[in-house]
Amino acid sequence: MSGGVGPIAIETRDVIKRYAGNTAVNQVSLQVKRGEFVSLLGPSGCGKTTLLRLLGGLEQPDEGAVLLSGQDVSGIPAYGRNTNMIFQQLALFPHMDVFNNIAYGLKVRKTPKSEIKRRVQDMLELVQLGDYSRRAISRLSGGQAQRVAIARALINKPEVLLLDEPLSALDMQLRLDMQRELKRIQREFGGTFIFVTHDQNEAMNMSDRIGVMRDGKLLQYGTPDEIYERPVDSFVAKFIGDTNLLQVKMLVEEEGRVWVQAGGLKLAVRPQEGLPAISAGSKASLSIRYEYLRTGEAANxxxxxxxxxxxxxxxxxxxxxxxxxxxxxxxxxxxSLYQRGDARYAPGDSLLIGFNPEDGLLLPNEASVHRESSL
Known part of the structure; x- marks a missing residue:
């Protein structure tokens, strides 16, 4: 059941969704390739769940279009699309055992019993619950219930599986285990998964590409390393990973370097390619990841x-x-990386730190551009 990344599975074109005069999704264009695992990431209220519901047909756009495998499905409700969704509340049927929960969608379609048995068993093997077919839902652990929900959602072979923070109720270790399990299932099934989360580490661990949202807008859409190493603005830089953000004043540019001033510090940095030039005398943000600052002798x-x-x-x-x-x-x-025996510094100690121009990113204070990775 494996498969590689292929043509466009689902996309939005300038979709807008309003509620009572408030714009929840604001002109978002997004393309997800077949076989990709994409995460929509952002703070609460940024529009990521609304966008997911637009993709799944649970909401309809006020403007713009949603396309599934190249076909415009705008206005078609969820039951008319070959997609499925898993919510934070898994909504498994408590009066049915594992087998019948997974088989429910096939029974609705009046699939022959022999095919139901075969396909449910295939799904149980995929989610590594082969011996659990007659287990009561009440006797499942949190992780097992998650896997049953995934199997039920995949049994009808949806073109796209949409997941709305399904792991957020799990404890930390189980959540990490389920991240690996979900990625394995996606890879072996060969399907297209779109996953909503507010957890940056979760998105970085699981995704082929990440869409970072804020105030209904898609600020940046790219691979985890693109977003981490080349954030489009100061918000994305701070939201993805740990970084120092300094407000700086532009001084002068010379020989591919820009000199900036932060308080009493004068620093050489390199502007990020693809972003608008920042003129001398103007204000900007300087992002320096914690791990890019060298300490002690390495700073020399x-x-x-x-x-x-x-x-x-x-x-x-x-x-x-x-x-x-x-x-x-x-x-x-x-x-600073640490091995036993290395020098350690305590509060009150003086410490030399350093970084090179390419380790500091000069960024606009707010998103003045929308940049997509190449599709």
């Missing part, structure tokens, strides 16, 4: 070398995160 080879006072040291096993007071009300955080 950097173009930008700074000295700060450690105010906090957090031991994380393989790394240590330092918070430093740089003076002028500026704080920076640096995450």
């Amino acid at each position: 080879s950097c173009v930008n070398r700074l000295e700060g006072i450690v105010t906090e040291s957090v031991y994380g096993g393989a790394s240590i995160r330092y918070t430093l007071d740089m003076g002028g009300h500026i704080q920076l955080q640096a995450s």
